[in-house]
Amino acid sequence: MSEQIELSSPPFDGISSVRFSPKDPNQLLVASWDATVRYYDVAANEQKCKFDHRAAVLAVTWAPDATRAFSGGLETHVRELELETEKIHHLGQHTDSVSSMNFSSETNQLITGSWDRTVRFWDPRASTPEQSKHDLPERVYFMDLAQNRLVVAMASRLFHIYDIRNMKQPEQTRESSLKYMTRALACMTDGQGFATASVEGRIAVEFIDPSPEVQSKKYAFKCHRQTIDDVDHVYPVNSLAFHPVYNTFASSGSDGTVSIWDHKVKKRLRQYPRYNTAIPAIDFNCDGTKLAIGVSYNWDNGDEEAKKLSNTERPAVFVRTVGDEVKPKGWTGS
Template structure:
């Protein structure tokens, strides 16, 4: 293990579905897992502070503030986790698995996306916490939020872009620039656009502005591929995360690698040392000094692969200038 990386003690027992940092405390992390738990860590002391049990695999989690988190998964229940009292509050249900959870801080609204083809809005403080349910044409695979723009990635390579203050219809409907199923999505820290990754080792960089000038800037590229004995091996891009300060982004794949990209110069800035299993989830902390890396089996090889799979692990990497674009100044 290199000096710039630690492995968290007491990781989940089964595949990691998500790692998420607190919006206010750079050392507080939650993880959701197929072992039916959400775990809350202090990464500075490398201690698990608390653990929350679900009735089935947990697919998604997020913080709202420093003291509250939310989770959902195959048991279809939306849970609020009080990280101070360690209590759990059931906000309500979807009718199928919850695949994505985001929190809109300005509106104090929790947004959940599900395989039941709805996006639902919740006010955790209200007695009847579900505020609205919005029908979609397909199952929700991924969502991300920047400012008041919500990007929803669905089955059939469909994308809806919403202004969450006006949810009666999507502001834009798009088809993925990638030919294969969407596996990863992240919005740019500067609010200009988003990146998506597919199961077929490609990333697309997209811009919200519908003008032809802005749309000319969008592009896609191959990654998480490797030639082994002259055969091109292609792995899914499982996760993407934008750096909160520099707006560069990290990608993680089933090849066990994590790379840092500068999408403006279209260059890879760094590839970290390979992990011994796929990387299903990554996240930068709020000040951009750390990257959490969930490492676990992702079932690409089915039951057979599970027999020899490494145990899950969560690593916390201290990041340095490798995440900074060349020639970056505070004004850029």
């Protein structure tokens, strides 16, 4: 069995998000700056359908039944995508770009975050889908959800942690442990904490329980760096994803690498061979057997650099079969 496949019919522009189905380990959505969401069957290596938008799509997520998905981006609209019929439904809109979205199976609601400094909750089945709007002090960059806990990463290195059953105010307000802009966020599979990453090649491992004993376990480390001709190069960490079974996590960076980390023992388990340009998005599938890797130039070095790209650096989506390298040492089951 080959270690990885490259998907046919990739997007034409930068990849913003890759999201596997919550039910089918072979169904994948890819959102792109080419104003599309593409739906793939990775086992057959075929694009099942494509949803065209009017501007770059920054965020995509699935409904729990996996027959529908949701998308948002620069055009500010929140859309529902019917995967079988290929129909698009307009649910509503923010007043600025939609940057992040998650679906809560606990409350059966879509949650969207935006540069308009709000988080909004939607019920796609309701006649008025927008259910509530919550103002925030800064633009939302990323959100992730573990059970009923929503972690929101904002501009100015701010973090809010909410219980989505009571959105009147955040349970906790934090400042990032990292000195530079937040570039990625992912919640642990067990809901105990989250990892966050910055443009300056660092990852912080955080815990939600506010007790001093638990907070003393948080830490940060350097990664996605390399020394070339005696010069240290530091790259943004663009995406994080926790393994659904083992609670280890993957990170991807503008250095073109993906690493697997065991945050409990503070060790890197594996670094995969380097890809030929930046990796803006990664995601594990629902059974933890595959990792989707979106490879594309992501404008760290401006548009002049983009014009120089060779055909080998055009956007691509790889799906890697993962094995024991994602398993913590001495794993015996939870």
